[in-house]
Amino acid sequence: MTESKTFTVPIPPEGSSTSQDLPIQIQKIIAQKGHFRHVAERSLLAEIHGKALASEENGPRSEADGQTNEIEAPQELRERLWKSREEMLERLSYAQNEILCALDFVSLLISKQSIPAQSSMSPALKEAVPAGTLAAQTLKLKPLPSSVRQRLASTSQGWRLESFRSASNKLSAASSRLKADTERETEYWAQIADLTASGWAVSRLPRDSKAIGVHFGFPESAPRFRDRGFALLRQANDGAVILDKHLLERKRKWLGVYVNRHNVRTGFFCAQKPTTSRSRSISEQLTEMRDSLFEEELFYEICREARIVANQGVSTRAQAVDLEVGSGYHVSLVFAEDHDLETCANADDNTIAEFVAVSLRLLLNAAHQQNLIRRSQKPPPMTLKPRPLPEYPLVRPVLTHLRHKAEATAFWKSCQTLIRPFLQAELPVSIALEKSTSHVFGSLNMDASSTILSEMMLPAKAGCKISLTGGRSMQVGLATFLGPPLYGSRYETSAVDFGFSHIPSLRHETEETTVSFIRRVLLLDLVVHVESMIKEFNNVNKSERGTFREWRLAQPHNGEFTLCDSGEAVEKFKVAVLPESISIKWSNLGKGSATKYLIWTWTASKCTKADGTEVEPETDMTFGQAVDRILKGVI
Amino acid sequence: MHEFALYGLVSRDDHDRTLQQLAGYTRMQPQETTEIHLVFKPRKPLGLDHLPSAGGSQGVMQQDVQKLKTMLNAGLYYMQLIGEIVPQKSLVTENGDVAMSNGNDDGKPDTSAVRWSLDFKDTPEPGKQAVSTRLVSRIPMNDGNFVKFLDNFGYEYVSRYMVVGSRFYDHDTSLFVHKVLRLPQVPADEALRDTSFLTKTSELPEQDGSGGYLIQASIDVVDGNNPDLKDRATRQLLALKEALRQAVELTPGDRLALDTRVPLTS
Structure with a gap:
């Protein structure tokens, strides 16, 4: 400890690359010069001298160093010095503590053999552990038996094998998964290509770039039906294209046409029988969805139109529209899931039902076409009133x-x-x-639209x-x-x-x-005909008869002719057209003799002659002959 | 009637693609349109020259005269007589010669194939707006001597040009992709009757040498002052602008470029 006080610690030059941290510097020193216990004053001195020799060779650099040191203000230098000193003292006390611990350990170990060692134990240790309780023994390195070594080797080999195997399994699983994925994608895109090839319009959604959908509706229908004519194409687990379930599970309804005469059903036609089997191709499903959407739109439009022609004998119910054709004969358009499929015997009425069903569908198509034509023309200026959607003529x-x-x-x-x-x-x-x-x-004359x-x-x-x-x-x-x-x-x-x-x-x-x-x-016309006959008769017989006795047309609108004799009517006959017959009624007006009358009647099948008392058929008598006989007076 | 409009440019290379995109967007085939535009200019009111010119010594009169002058001079707008060529069966023949002989031999069918209308367009409303708005009026002209009629009205024929392009309609919006072709200039009387150039439209020189097209998206509104209608039309146009953002950039037109007034002369 006394030696350490004489240490001259060189202050490292300032630099961004050199760390100020003391432990790191100590580490560096140990790495460069060996442990401190090998550092003696002499060797340091020798090093300094050596360095001084070397530094004399590149003098200007050390001068520069000195200059940089001088640049620093003495105040700052002092502060830094004090700080380093504090740090170093802290480190030294730490090292002293370590050394004391080591001394305690060694003292405890040898206290078993030598009593003096007990004195160098710290009081705390003496209190905690009795002296001489730690023993040391030198162990000889024993070589492992070969069997054990072999076992260890094979164990490690086994583990290595095991890890290789699991890696291989994982890789092959990944490969097969990728393969399955490829197959799925191939299947999906192949089916979508099939759909496109069979004429369905497949497109991406503008909102969701990943989703793919198919348009199966009619582009010209009313917006509420047009928007529904679109379905997302989803991918099943095996890659097949599937449609959303809720679309498929909708109940399909169809428009059936019934012909009723006097409340008896005599004719029926339904365009298509709904199929219910589950396993169908996607194209068939789409066709069915399209058809059912069309049927729904058809019925909706029929109802809409039926409302405006309610005054024409068209009545609307929830699922049916009745068209009153006249004389106890009406046509029902029923929109239902399943229809009574029993065929009716009356072929004519079945044909009428078919005519109605097919016409309605064609007319809706024509209305769609009309919509496109209208849309392709300049729209009228915008007004506050919403543009009416006219009812289709169905x-x-x-x-x-x-x-x-x-x-x-x-x-x-x-x-x-x-x-x-x-x-x-x-x-x-x-x-x-x-x-x-x-x-x-x-x-x-009405302008026909240019549609079908x-x-x-x-x-x-x-x-x-x-x-x-x-x-x-x-x-x-x-x-x-x-x-x-x-x-x-x-x-x-x-x-x-x-x-x-x-x-x-x-x-x-x-x-x-x-x-x-x-x-x-x-x-x-008969009157004119008879008149012309009379004229002809008169021309022929002018010489024989006197002009005083002549048939005349008396009341043309009643068909009455009179024979005037000296300005006085003596005979008359009257032609009449009745709903199912025509007749000539002759009578003499009974001047001096009894009134006689004679009636010829022609019906659809026969001719009869009625004579005051009796009626007898005269099959071969014609109108011309009858008139002729009257004119000639041969009765 | 008011017209709300947005304008854009389509370069020649983009023309086909734009047509296809618009056809897809509007779900209809383009309607080919050919229009002949005859430009008429109002005559200066008579007697304008007799007014004392500004800068005289009559300081008292000056203001009134100035006012009168502005009143007489302002509000003079160009008018256009637009003839839309109605495609007729006889014109749509495969053989160009047949159609041409049709035009030369008898003058009757061609005149009936043009649907004339008198077109007035105001200068767009001022202020920074999302879409250009202006008052427009279109009066169909069926029969009569149009040039004389306009002459009596105080308008004289200036020049003519032709507009060809394709129209699309989407709800209330009309989309018109067009370009302007220059026509050989002829006197007023002939300008109405002369349609010989119709058979060789492709040879006519273009106003825009690059072969680019203009696109105009417009909505006609019965009353543009009604805030509801104005709002609806603007919203529709802006929605269209947003929808076509990738294809073509639609912006309100430059007000001064769309000015239809006759320049003030003093």
Whole structure:
């Protein structure tokens, strides 16, 4: 300890690279010069001298060092010196403590043999441990037996093997996992490529760059259906593409069309039977989802339209829309999960149901097309009012055509009934259907849209031509439309000129009025026909008969002819057109003799002659012959 | 009617790509549009020259005269007669010769194929705004002598040019990618009838030599002063701007570049 006081500790030069920490410096010194116990004053002196010799050779550098030292203010230098001294004292006391501990240990160890050693033990140790209780023994290094060495060697080898094996297992597991991953991805992308190849539009989501979805909806449907026409394509554990479960588990509903006549179901059609099997390809699932979305949209649009045509005999219920066609005959559009699939016997009504079902679907497609056309035109300026979404024409065209057909059939039947007696009477009156209806309903020209089925949106038209005697003819047209300006069916007849009466072009609202009007026209036509016969008769027989005795047309609108003798009526006959027959009623007015009368009646099948008391059939009698007999007076 | 608009530039190389992107965005095919623009300039009001010029010794009169002059001179705007070429079946023939002989032999079908309208555009509203707003008015002109009509109205024909491009529509927004072509200048009377250049549109010189296109996204609004409508239109346009940010940059137009006023002359 006394020696340490004479130590001259060199102050290390300042430098950023040299650490100020004392323990580190001590470590460095030990590494460079050996342990302190080998450091003696002499060797240090010798070193200093050696250094001095060396430093004389590069004098300027030491001068520079000296200068840098001088630069430091003496105050700072002193402070640093004091600090280093404090630190060093602390270290020294630590070392002293260590040394005392070592001394305690050695004293305790040798206290067993020598008593004086006990005096150098510290009092604390003496109190804690009795003297001479620690013994030391020198052990000889014993070589391990070969068997043990071998065992140890094989154990270590075993462990090493074990670790190799586990590493290999881990690597192969990773490799197989990667392989499975590759297969999964390959499978997934192959299936997606298949989907694209089969025409489905596959795209990424703008929001989520990882997700891939497929568009199966119709791009032109109303927004609420368009947005639903998109599904995410997810990856199953085996790599197959799957759709979200909740999409598949939705209940599928379909639109079925029922035809009812007098509350009896006579016709049914459902476009597609929903399949329920689970294992289907993704493309089939998408097709089914698309179809069901389409059906849903179809029913939604039908309901929306049904509301605005509620005044036309269309009633809406929760899952069905009823179209009243007329005369106890209505069509139900039912939207349900499963339909009563029993087939109905009536083939005609099944065809009608199919017509309605197919037309509705085609019309919805046409409406989609119309939407695209409208969207591709300049939008009108923005207003505060939201732009209305017009109802698609779905029910209206179908109902128009159904009603039109029913109306036209009924009308045609009535006309046939009306005409048949004329044929029996061999009168040159006939009725024929006409394809072109341009000469009637000239005013009812509507602009057809350029979509498919545009013809179907127009009013349904039909026409027939009634050929009358003397080369005259009349056209009858029938148009049906549920919208303005018709709101139903309307008949139009072309103008006819009968000489004594000109009938202008007319409109009729119902079938009854039209038929009675036609009956009237036929009567007038008969009157003109008879009149011409009389004229002919008079021309031929002018020489024989006097001009004083002549048949005349008395009341044209009643079909009454009179025979005047010297300005006085002696005989009269009257032609009449009744709903199912035509007749000639002759009577003499009974001047001087008893009143006689005679009636010929032609019905669809026969001709009868009624004579005051008896009725007898006269099969071969024609209208012309009958009139001829009256004119000649051979009765 | 007010027009809210954003403008952008599409370089020639980007043109096809932009068309495809817009077609995808608007889910419709581009509508090819060709328009003939005839520019009309208002005549200076008569008698303007008779007013004493400024700087005289009549200090008392000066202010009134100045006011009158501004009143007469201000508010003079260029007008345009825009003829949109309506594609007709006869014009769309594979053989260019057929279409050309159509144009030369009988003058009738071509005039009917152009849909004219008188177009007025105000200068965009001032102030820093997210979109350019201006008053516009478009009056369809069906029949009559347009040049004489405008002449009587105090407008004289200046020049003409042509705009070709593709239109897209998305909800209320119209997107018009177009470029301006210069037309051979002819007198006013012929400018309306002369459509011989329609068959050789590709040979017409372009105003912009680089072959670039302009893109205009606009919304017509019935009443641009209504805050609700204004807000809605602005929002729609900004949403469009955001959606097309990657493809094309849409910005409000420079107000002075869109100025339609006749420069003040004293």
